[in-house]
Amino acid sequence: MAKRQSKTVGQIVAALLRDNVRTISGLLLIALLAVSVGFGMQWLSDPYRFPLKVVEVKGDFRYLDRGQLQTVIAPHAEGGFFTVDVVAVCAAAEQLPWVYKARVQRVWPDILRLQIEEQQPIARWGEKGFLNSAGESFIPAETRVSGELPGLAGPVGQESRVLQQYRVASDLLAPLGLRIDQLVLDGRRALHLQLNGGVQLELGRVQQAWQRLQRFARAWPVVFEGRMDGLQRVDLRYSNGFSVYRENVTAVAAREKQV
Numbered sequence: 001m002a003k004r005q006s007k008t009v010g011q012i013v014a015a016l017l018r019d020n021v022r023t024i025s026g027l028l029l030i031a032l033l034a035v036s037v038g039f040g041m042q043w044l045s046d047p048y049r050f051p052l053k054v055v056e057v058k059g060d061f062r063y064l065d066r067g068q069l070q071t072v073i074a075p076h077a078e079g080g081f082f083t084v085d086v087v088a089v090c091a092a093a094e095q096l097p098w099v100y101k102a103r104v105q106r107v108w109p110d111i112l113r114l115q116i117e118e119q120q121p122i123a124r125w126g127e128k129g130f131l132n133s134a135g136e137s138f139i140p141a142e143t144r145v146s147g148e149l150p151g152l153a154g155p156v157g158q159e160s161r162v163l164q165q166y167r168v169a170s171d172l173l174a175p176l177g178l179r180i181d182q183l184v185l186d187g188r189r190a191l192h193l194q195l196n197g198g199v200q201l202e203l204g205r206v207q208q209a210w211q212r213l214q215r216f217a218r219a220w221p222v223v224f225e226g227r228m229d230g231l232q233r234v235d236l237r238y239s240n241g242f243s244v245y246r247e248n249v250t251a252v253a254a255r256e257k258q259v
Contacts, residue, residue: 050081052112059116063142064098069116072096077112084112097140100132123166124151125159135160154185161185165206169193172213176220197228204237212236 055077057069072095076088086104093102093114101117119138121130129139131152137159154162166183173180173195182194191209193201201216203209216236223244224231230247 050109052077052079052081052084053110054112056107056111056113057116058113059118061116061118063140063145064096064116064118069093069096069099073114081106081108081110086112089114097138121145121149123163124149126153131159131163135163150180151182152184153182155187158185165191165209168210169213172210172217176217176225178220199228199231200233202233202235202237212242216242 055070055073057066072092073089076085076092078084084106086106089112090102090104093099093116098119099116100119103115105113105115107113119130119132119140122133123131125131125137129137130145130149131137150166152159152162152166162183162185165185166180169183170180179196180193181196181198182192184192185206186192189206191203191206193203193213195201201213203212213236216234219242224234231244232247233245235243235245
């Protein structure tokens, strides 16, 4: 009876071993793979095995100083092909005011390629800044740009809104042959425009500004066209009309005589 019971125990143990052999083998295989991956990652992370030899900078630059760009990205472009921190390189480039967007790409076996999209200023903002087409402001150290740009200004955080107001007003006045040189949104949310030639338009609060500007556009052919000499300011902050301020006629005539 005891011999039969011992044999039964042996059979149970053998059965358990057979059932678990695959599980144990699988665990051993996973452990082996983990160790292999660890050694592989350590081997690949050695910058001396796959060093970067070339840092390419691509893009069309009109204002960006290429030397300054290379200086700011150099500390982050060190290391190997697999270890270089591309996020840090991108962030360093985008800290420069004239960089709108940066993209970094590894090119096998030893090239780091940096594609730069330069800021495209479409308007001046305040005294020293500029706006891009998205209504985002940036302030570079160098403020000289090619071409004439309109001057816009407004409260902090209102850049995009002011740019949109400029675009709407420009579309309305362009068919009349008028160009906006300056547009200012003051702290009371009132709009002030200066046209080419120096004429000031007072539009008042934004809520009524566009209705008043349309009134000016309708009056242009009858009241203002061909009569711009000496015109200084048009105050449109009235419910049904506007007031016109002109320079002294004698002073205008004297200046024209001198010319």
